[in-house]
Amino acid sequence: MSLLASAAVGPARSGDTDRGYLEIAGLSKSFKQTIVLDDLALEVRKGEFVSLLGPSGCGKTTLLRLVAGLLRADRGHVVVDGRDITALPAHRRSVGVVFQNYALFPHLTVAENVAFGPRMQGASRTEVAASVQRFLEMVRLAEYAERSVSALSGGQQQRVAVARALATRPALLLLDEPFSALDRKLREEMEIELRHLLRELGITAIFVTHDQDEALVMSDRIAVMSAGRIEQFADPGTIYARPATPFALDFIGLATKLHGRVVGAGAESVTVETAVGAVIAPGTYPEGARVLVAVRPEYIDLALAGVSGPDPASSRVNHASLVLADVVFLGSRTLLHFKAEGADRAIAEVGHAPEEGLVPGEKFAVRWPIERTLVYPLP
């Protein structure tokens, strides 16, 4: 631990603990006519694990390359631990990167790959050997030190890439979809393992992914990106429960979505007329406004005999009557897909599906808490 503590660039500044360890401000980047990043801002705290989550082409990899110094920004600043690195070339930034394809040096052994960074930093022979030993042990590959990297499995190569990046004691670690080449089971193991390792070392890390599950599992905070902008930056729980925009709602998890128009505006809630009837949602919108109403599947209850739930007569519950279209069994839970006119989709999730009675084509009464109803303005 002491070795890594000294790795951070310079001593921590006093009195600015609220400010970010990594501060990105006004960052813009265009390729020819295409704006890839537009006036982007992001603040990451020391030791935090932040995911950049978004579809391909949203600019997340460009942002990563700008922070690494592999691209030059058109405008804006990148500051790490109080040091403005915007103008520095990649080799003087002290920013470690784990590449999507690992980018291990094929002409070097596992140990030589890990030794590359410390050697470039001018470490002595014994220091280099100690670093190699320490970081290979950390990723449980010490016995593979003299192997050729091409003789390793995908998961092992990925661990070498992590060890190689950490061996330079970077001020910041960037990971560009490092799990995308691994099969599902291995990926889930590696996610947990890497998360533990980085937390133990107190490394500040930025992780690029298009996989929402990966982001939810690993992150302290997630920045949901779309079209070169950050749509929402919050902890995974908030991102899931309170998506800030329809895009964030769509990109993470499932939801029932209903288009409608505000027909009654109260002090803290609005009544929205939708294809499935009137829906009450918390929020303040003017009467007549077009809105999108959404509910996460796990909040929707079936009003079946024998299934307990909120009282349908209660004023704190929305209810609707929907035709069952499909039953999707997922092991620990079951998804019920409903047909709903005017809705993109309507999905309920139940932990224990009733053994009988779920016949597609039949009409079911469903209900969900008003406080769990999300509402977004539509243009």
Next chain:
Amino acid sequence: MPMLALPATLALSLAFGLPLLMLLLTSVRGPEGFTLASYVAFFRDPFHVHVLWNSIKIAVLATGICLVLGYPAAFALARCPAWLQLMLLAGLFLPLTVSVIVKTFGWTILLRSNGLVNRLLLASGIIGEPLRLIFTEAGLLIGMVNIFLPFMVLPLFSVVRMIDPSLTDAAACLGADPLRRFLRVTLPLSMPGVIAGVALTFSLTVAAYVTPTLLAGERYMTISMIVAKAFLFLRNWQLGGTAAALLLVIAVTVVVASSLLARPLRHRG
């Protein structure tokens, strides 16, 4: 699987290997059986040694210049957009379809005292009076480099295009400045291409016959010209066989040495 190579092996050994063997045998066959007298005689003659030196010198220089020109070109070729790569490769391949005699005659026209090269140099004011280029070592070198450059670029290109560009990014993020990125990553990874290109270009240039004959002639004799002269004009089969055997030894040595050098590199990759 080795059986599949049998027809080619048979054809090569009958049509090529056998005559070559017989040719080499003439160089060691004397009136009293086996003798190395012709080799001793060859190396005792200062003219022949000079010619041998000429051949090696021009091959080393031409190969060196081809490497210096071809190395960056191979990278440019490997990293440029697909449409441009296609055009450049076509530009590289097309000259190979033209006979070496035609190309060399082209150079004799360009290099003569009122040729394009001299006129350009005169017009640009670099020189005051026409340079003697044809029938000189410099002129020969220019022609050789032009004709044999594709044989350096193609093996280099085939290796360089397999080098993952993200490796240099990775080296940069590990703290390597541009020079060390090249020396520690790019150069070692491109060495198999360098070795293949050098072996191919060297063995072609050291044995070149048409180009030295037309561009340098009697003023700059090479070993292959001795071979031709011995067989065609002097009818001295023993001299021809000896010179041909020496040429073969030089070429084979370079090819074998380079493949030995390349082996440890391939092992790791």
